[in-house]
Amino acid sequence: MNVDIQSLGTFNQLAHEGAQQATQSLAQMTGIDAVVDVTKITLLDRADVGEGLTGSEFVGVQFGFEGALEGETVLVFDTESADTIADSLMPGASDDPAMAQSSVTEIGNIMMSGFIDGWADYLDSTIDHSPPEYIEKSGKDVLPEAPESDEHQQVFVFKSEIEWVGESVNFYIYMLPEYEPLAEMMMEHGDPEADAIPIDKLQTFNEMTTNGTQQAAGNVEMMTGIPTDAEVTEISFAPIEDVPKQIGTDTYVGTVVEFTGVPSGYLMVLFDEVSAVNVAEAMMPVETDGDSVTDQHKAAIEELGNIMTSGFVDGWANVLQTSVDHTPPRLVHDMGRSIVDPLAAQVGQHQEHAFIINSTMRTDDVEFNAEIHALPNEKELREALEDLDVERADETEADVEQIFE
Amino acid sequence: MPDVLIADDSEFMRNLLREILEEDHTIVGEVENGVEAVEVYKEETPDLVMMDIVMPIRDGIEATDEIKSSNPDANVIMCTSVGQEEKMKEAVKAGADGYITKPFQKPSVIEAIEDVVPT
Amino acid sequence: MKVYDGSQTESAQQSQPERIKVGIAEYRVATDSAVLTTSGLGSCIGVGIYDEASGVAGLVHVMLPTAEDVEGGNRAKFADTGVAALVEALEAEGASRDGMRAKIAGGSDMLDFSENGPSIGSRNADQVRETLTAFDIPLLGEDVGGDHGRSLRLEADTGDFVVKSANTESTTL
Structure with a gap:
């Protein structure tokens, strides 16, 4: 449908x-x-x-x-x-x-x-x-x-x-x-001539993304030793000017990449400042003084963001049997809404509404929240959904051994 | 001890790899992009390159392709957060000898290296 | 006998002016010494225009350079139509075009992934300046560009335009 x-x-x-x-x-x-x-x-x-x-x-x-x-x-x-x-x-x-x-x-x-x-x-x-x-x-x-x-x-x-x-x-x-x-x-109430999204496939895409979030959470756990659970993955639809409001006005630390291929768009991995310090210190051999965000913390967050990003988008690529490239991560440390704002503007040059994919993860051990937000370009998302073979939905992982035989 | 070149744009990751490798390997260089990787490879001809994929200026697959074209005996292990099948196939095509996905544990890095460049 | 102590006088003077929040792709106009605020400006631009004689002030939060690029009915979303809509709304409240002065902030280059050509932030800023010039409204102050986000407030009765970033002290234009 x-x-x-x-x-x-x-x-x-x-x-x-x-x-x-x-x-x-x-x-x-x-x-x-x-x-x-x-x-x-x-x-x-x-x-x-x-x-x-x-x-x-x-x-x-x-x-x-x-x-x-x-x-x-x-x-x-x-x-x-x-x-x-x-x-x-x-x-x-x-x-x-x-x-x-x-x-x-x-x-x-x-x-x-x-x-x-x-x-x-x-x-x-x-x-x-x-x-x-x-x-x-x-x-x-x-x-x-x-x-x-x-x-x-x-x-x-x-x-x-x-x-x-x-x-x-x-x-x-x-x-x-x-x-x-x-x-x-x-x-x-739809227009049969207009560009359509197959709703059933959107659900499958959501399930794939849930797997991607679990992968990203697994990566966090492996790098930090902190048991981390994927919480919620959802796809929302809103006017482009409401996109930045999906994220709070607090200060966040994280990474942003542009991804290209089918789908294409932008992906953010964001931590509130306390979580950023906690997670970075769990990755580093020594604890740093004070509780402010230092360059050392940021270097750790940059690499964690990179690995979480891959964990998140690799599943899309493997199910769709294509490759999704992304730029090296850009580190951000700013008010949440102003991080999203330029990305919404870039997507908004071609569309009035946007799909936003939101995932959260959390842990009980220390104060730690991470959010992943993806902002796909509508045209490429539509193409990706058209290409999506629902039967392959669980084939999110590549088999390294087999390819490198 | 085998000579190793580390190519990764993340300082954090270069540190981590150095800590894992320096016990049994000589680190001949640490670079941040594919262009530098090719340059330093040609100067030093190390026994092994640990190559990230997503890097600024030039990515690790292109750099691997050039290193392997100039010296088919070169040993390159991709060490990347990318876990996409199509990317792995591209890496094989460029001549990569191994593929490690991040995040990794020390034993799997050692094992992958032993397979390619036995100490 | 009633005693007026220092703290009472002070709190009386500090009676909170009305705060009016302006969202993305919105504009609002104030006529009575209110404070207009907007937050989370990345590549977006906040344009404050005020007319001291009439005490009318307004703020628009624009997102993209020009309405020609995209379809969409909301004028406040674009630099060109957003400034025009704000000027019309100010005039409707009794401001005179001759008395209008403008101050702007935002238009950051942060997270601009476009490989070639100027960033959306700088195109937004150029379009705002061009439109203000076309309306013959002097631009008295600006804090644009850079690679950080901004929030701002416009005090309607003074025209003070206070800009704040996540990691710095605020500055008044």
Whole structure:
């Protein structure tokens, strides 16, 4: 099944406008000044949905919906924001749990109606939703179960991040549609003449990339002795100007390469500063003084980034039976968003939207987080997917012995 | 002791290889790109070149091709993070005698070298 | 009797002006001594334009040199149309073209992988300067190029333009 890029763009726009509608309702009712920061469509393993919420307590207002689209949607606040919202609607409400719950549920009801109505209008159809359900849960448990499907282990998730101006709190809208009705609708609203992405192959590509992330995590473990797990691998789709927002405003240390071939694009391996120091020292025989990032740390990170990059892209090349070359790594130490910004601009010279491949890895032993982000050029990604033989999906590793007989 | 030339753009990796090799080998040079690798090879004609693939200016496969063309008896082991089958085939075509993928452990480096240049 | 101690006076003077965040490929205009901010400028450019007489100021965060290169409806994404859109919005709020002054930052060459020709950052900077010249708006200060990212803020009532990098102290243009 193929979905054209334009209709993915339209769906992303719909979700974005829906989130804006919802945010305006919130602003009108509470006086809270909020803006929609990012809206993206993500394809990921159903078990990984909401992994980014780990470690915090949330309040959610959840609905089921059916009609032209089916599935679940939820508005997620952190607990503190929920109190503020309740109080701004009715002063003192947060002191009375029943009142707080009712206020938040009502806000959620109004916001999410705005969100869903936009979809129904665009589709010239109706989407009914169930009464709102109030929930308080930890981390990703606040999200509804991703829809089950015998055929698809991966799901599409529409996620909007809403930023509360002047506060460091965010809230989120997640929509988890059933695969089949969504796929049908994307087909119906697509342009058969336009450049299309085979969705099923995109899933296979995602699985290959998951293998690549595991390979990269294995490489980290081998070089540092730190047991490292690949966490999440996902492909997101967003307007090019939203690409830099995928990465935080903190300072990162890492490497960037341009890769050429099918696919082509840019690949970043990024560590926050604390992780960079930890991982570099695990690679070096002696510990250095202090906790700032030195040239020695950077040299180690440069080589680690190089090896992680290869671990990540080699699987693509081997499955596609082609070669993907990359430039020597360029070391970066800068604000995360300004690292991505020139890469998004370079890709943005030829396309309005972009696919972004995001992977994270983590370890329990020391504070250590690594992120890999790939920004492929759309045309070459499309070619790669066309060439992709789904049967070869697990042949990510080359056999050195056999080739050097 | 066999003479070895190390070609890798990463200082970190050159240090690591030096530590592994210097016990049983004489390091005749450490270079950062394929052009320097060919130059130093021609000056020193070492018994072995440990050659990275992804390097600035000129990559390790091109450099291997030139070294092997000028001296078919040269010994070159690719030592690279690239694990792509097509790249390995290119390396074989250029005349590489061995292929070590990073990250490596010391024993596998020693073993690969013993296969190509027995001490 | 009410006592006015030092700390109270100071905090009264420091009453926080409104902060307006400008995202990538967006522009915003302020009329009342607000502070406009944008962050994560790599090859992108932040263009601040203000008119002291009317107190109207605006900031646009442009991403690519010219709208001719790419299709796409968002004017704020490009240096040429972004500056034009900002100038129009400032005039709509009562600023006069004659009083407008500009300051710019960004346009870094970092991570430019193009083998030949100038980087996107320097093409962005050239296009911004050219468009400002076409509108006859003097460019009073710039912090562009180099190989690092930047964040900035424009103080609407003074026209102070404060630029910060990840690893350096901030400078005021």
